[in-house]
Amino acid sequence: MDITVRYEPTSDEVLRAFSQGLRRQLVTMYAVLVGVLLAGAAVLFATGDTSMGVALLTASVLAPLAGHWWFRRRARQQLAFLCVPTTVRVTGDGYECRTDRSTMTMRWSMFSGVTATPEFWLLFVNRQPAAFLPRAAFDGAQQTEIDAFLAARRPAGAR
Template sequence: MHLTATYEVTRQELLRANKQAFSSRREALWACCTGLLITGLLEISTKKAITLGAISLAFGLMSLLQLTVGTRISAKRMMAVFNNPAEVTITEEEVSVRRPGSHTTLAWSSLERVMDTEEFVFIYQAKRARGFILKRGFTPEQQEELSAFLATLPIAGPKEDRPVAAAGQ
């Protein structure tokens, strides 16, 4: 197998990739944010612990800002790196991504996990270090071949729209 694709990442794709890659963390943050906001409002409205309520409310609002505005600001900053065309080459041994001024090659055996979704292939180098490949750069036949190959990898997670830990983690 030797698949090659060239594409440019849009800001919306980068935003979707980040949201999908970190969906479990985002869900935990949303739950925490909701809990802090509710606790803060209850403490202030009952006048039992106004200071604690104000602190909870402030942290809840900061978390809310991070989940909304912060995510968009991060995507905007990342566009400086992703704004150039990427050439992706995939073989049975490795995945290689070339951009003007940078080149990354990763052996499949060096990865912690791989997640195949409808739109992206997420490549996890470590628990928090991940990258993604856009599938739209490949032909439908290449996408099928890629998905079939990824399913054979021992580090492959289930084919879903949201990454989950590989077996044994």
């Protein structure tokens, strides 16, 4: 396999890719945060401090919304460098991304997992999103070839 494409990801596309990659961690973090806030509110209500209990209940609703907004804002700022014309080369050894300012090459053996979604191939290192390949950058035949290659590499029981 040796596929080379040129594309320019949009900031929304980059944000969606990393949001999907971080989804499990974000959901866990929000669940723990809301649980702590609700437990704190219950304790405050039980001790008769209703105003602080109401404040914690309100925070338990607003915290995930504010966290999502903050994540999207920070990600747009931090990942803007990815929104440039990019040449991607996918081979049997790994993949390479080239822009006017950088070149990154990674071997498939570096990745602890690859998740195929309808929009991306999400590449993970130690369960953290490390990179993504947008399906839209590849034509149908190339997508099929990459899917088959990644499926053959996937260990039994992997996602």
